[in-house]
Ligand code: KIV
């Protein structure tokens with residue numbers, strides 16, 4: 001468990017992966033996945049978890065309540081719930097976070113001309129709504145955060161008035177959002193400094209925490225956030241991998257590693273255990289089915305890769321020549337675990353635990369079995385391989401509607417690619433289908449479709465190898481959308497055979513889609529060992 005300590009140099013890390021991040025196109029999570037991510041965010045050491053928007057749906061409310069109860073422990077993070085500046089939202093947010101040891105209500109109102117126009121209210125009515133909302137939130141919860149939405153396009157005089165009213169009614173954190181990713185770093189820094197100095201009751205020494213929340217539409221979210229820190233901001237609202245609406249939010253790992261790497265420049269610190277960054281990034285990527293671009297700062301696959309001869313030579317002689325951070329700082333271990341046929345479960349469990357995975361019981365048996373198979377095929381099993389195996393096991397849940405049992409494909413230049421897929425449904429029945437497609441993955445997906453019969457469109461399909469070498473494990477992430485819906489669902493799979501990883505990822509996404517859309521239209525009973533052919 002991360003130990004959180006605070007002084008005037010501490011930057012509070014407010015993680016909104018489960019709220020703003022989950023608003024990314026296609027990032028739908030089940031409540032169990034949200035809970036697991038929240039647990040990992042707590043281990044990472046974030047100070048505040050924005051667990052969701054409880055008024056959005058009963059499911060969202062339940063997910064926030066569970067996180068509040070199970071992760072919001074006395075030595076855990078503050079758990080925040082978002083609410084529009086309306087009574088029912090605020091009461092529902094309180095229902096969501098009330099059971100956390102450190103609950104927070106985060107309420108917001110649009111203050112820019114276009115947002116006031118959208119709400120069909122004038123500036124005076126805006127201030128009234130802020131007054132009522134913050135006062136109500138404060139009557140329920142001691143810790144209240146207020147955000148003037150679209151502050152980046154709000155005139156500064158009105159921003160001061162909005163923040164002053166919020167503080168007068170009891171807000172203890174004032175969060176200034178650049179909702180549409182419009183502002184420039186120096187301009188934003190000037191605005192924030194002015195707000196901190198000019199807002200009555202919220203200046204230095206008042207105890208009010210100033211926060212920023214930036215979107216990345218012009219690729220400036222991290223720069224704008226860091227600019228705020230130089231002028232007195234002490235809370236940053238961020239997401240893992242920078243996911244979020246449109247071009248995303250400020251990325252947690254970029255801000256944290258900038259503070260960490262340029263310590264003497266910022267003279268600031270965070271409570272983040274940076275060695276947990278990579279694990280958290282992978283978890284979010286896998287559960288959301290949202291790949292991370294290879295050149296993404298800090299967590300991209302190429303972030304620590306050196307391609308050119310000059311760079312490689314320099315790094316071999318002294319890593320600092322071209323590296324400003326070591327891969328180990330973010331939890332990217334370089335070590336190779338040379339366990340072979342004769343290595344035991346104990347050694348595997350110890351190594352997994354060193355990597356931060358407490359795997360036991362049946363799960364350990366499953367990972368061990370797969371580790372042995374892999375150790376037979378590969379000369380060295382790296383930590384990255386182990387992490388992919390654990391992620392793959394975690395992607396398959398006991399409550400899944402369908403499970404892949406076996407797959408066999410025939411493909412090449414001499415015929416039609418054909419896949420035979422055997423799956424188990426929840427009733428424990430075996431379903432076997434063979435299908436023909438344009439390639440092995442297409443044929444396999446057609447076979448799966450025939451078994452599961454849950455019409456969907458494949459929107460994204462990404463394969464990448466976990467390590468270098470021809471014997472590497474292949475990871476696949478997919479994103480699908482049910483027919484006639486704009487919601488999308490992600491899935492992840494890892495295997496030494498990329499057709500197998502592809503099918504696992506697809507089945508994981510379909511299971512998630514079925515779980516969220518209601519019951520599955522399963523192939524009729526009696527279709528056990530059914531064989532169908534589709535072109
Ligand atoms: O971008 C934004 O303005 C938000 C607010 C709700 C804080 O997400």
Ligand code: ZN
Pocket residue numbers: 020177179213215
């Ligand atoms: Zn936002």
